[in-house]
Amino acid sequence: MKIIIVSTVGLIYDGITNVIISYLETMNLTGLEIYIVGTIKVEPKIREKVESIGCHVVSLPSRKDHTILYTLKLAHFIRKNHIQVMHAHGNSGTLVIEMFAAWIGGCKRRIAHSHNTRCNHIKIDKLLRPIFNLFYTDGLACGADAGKWLFNNRPFKILTNGRNIESFAFSSEVREKMRNQYGISNEIIIGHVGGFYEQKNHNFLLRIFREILKKDSRAKLFLIGDGPLKKDIELRSSDIKKNVFFIGKVDNVSDYLQAMDGMVLPSLFEGLPLVAVEWQINGLPCIFADTVTKECAITDFVEFMSLNESPERWACNIINKIRRINRQKNSEIAIKKVKEAGFDIKDSAEALRNIYLSN
Numbered sequence: 409m410k411i412i413i414v415s416t417v418g419l420i421y422d423g424i425t426n427v428i429i430s431y432l433e434t435m436n437l438t439g440l441e442i443y444i445v446g447t448i449k450v451e452p453k454i455r456e457k458v459e460s461i462g463c464h465v466v467s468l469p470s471r472k473d474h475t476i477l478y479t480l481k482l483a484h485f486i487r488k489n490h491i492q493v494m495h496a497h498g499n500s501g502t503l504v505i506e507m508f509a510a511w512i513g514g515c516k517r518r519i520a521h522s523h524n525t526r527c528n529h530i531k532i533d534k535l536l537r538p539i540f541n542l543f544y545t546d547g548l549a550c551g552a553d554a555g556k557w558l559f560n561n562r563p564f565k566i567l568t569n570g571r572n573i574e575s576f577a578f579s580s581e582v583r584e585k586m587r588n589q590y591g592i593s594n595e596i597i598i599g600h601v602g603g604f605y606e607q608k609n610h611n612f613l614l615r616i617f618r619e620i621l622k623k624d625s626r627a628k629l630f631l632i633g634d635g636p637l638k639k640d641i642e643l644r645s646s647d648i649k650k651n652v653f654f655i656g657k658v659d660n661v662s663d664y665l666q667a668m669d670g671m672v673l674p675s676l677f678e679g680l681p682l683v684a685v686e687w688q689i690n691g692l693p694c695i696f697a698d699t700v701t702k703e704c705a706i707t708d709f710v711e712f713m714s715l716n717e718s719p720e721r722w723a724c725n726i727i728n729k730i731r732r733i734n735r736q737k738n739s740e741i742a743i744k745k746v747k748e749a750g751f752d753i754k755d756s757a758e759a760l761r762n763i764y765l766s767n
Contacts, residue, residue, distance in 0.1 A: 418471075429454070430570065434572070442463040443464045480509075504539050525554055528607070547564030552703060553703065569680060573747060609676050613629075665692065670695070678704075697713065
């Protein structure tokens, strides 16, 4: 069976690409010939990873800058190679681009996969939704809220963003190694993993961390990720640069989590973020904005707060949660609960394979 997969934001260091790679690494690919579309931006290491798994990267024009050419080239590739399943990951009605291209190309199974509960282009999304509804055949979502956002009252299946659970389990040895690497001993480290985009709300995160510094001047903030707003956040934190570490893009996020003491996710909107599951597996106390779906609270290590609450309240809550934890015990509890909740990547990958092979 021939399958083509699209990440509508490109093959970059983000949650959607992480999901795609995780599935393909774990899935039994016997009988499947898989093509991954490279558009907008393709990170070289991610291309290497895709190819090492045994999949093919299809280089196409930018979906964003050359939409019509991208659509035509995609449709041509689908028809020429007799693609049987289109699986496109996104969060808005702009997924009609892939669904329409697949329809033109003669692909009968057109899967739209929702990963969020909002989008940045509200007007375009509203305009395209009726057309999008005509061309997709199957709806998938990372969670119930993400599914309701994109598919409304139409049917969809939930496919949890499974993780390699054991790789995120707490390790005191790795914790010591990572903290030594940065010359940190007893200081509190607050962490965040996510691209530097408006959605992630780094400005509010900085305000929270400034309040934490008032209570503990030795505290550190580790920001893992990259994106267009990174320079702006670097400038805004220049006066506390000794306390803020811009880690950048890394392929060993689990090692960095070991070094952390607490995590903050003040996003303006989210589907079911992968990081939320990873942080809990690691036994980390977490404060999430109440704009993040409650589905991600698999353990009671998570507390939700309103973005209307003061940064000082956020700071107090995360510090209090850090003081009360037994990291090793929390991680063991979380691993059991995450498996019970269906977030094991082995189960998720098998479920996706079955979806591909179903009629």
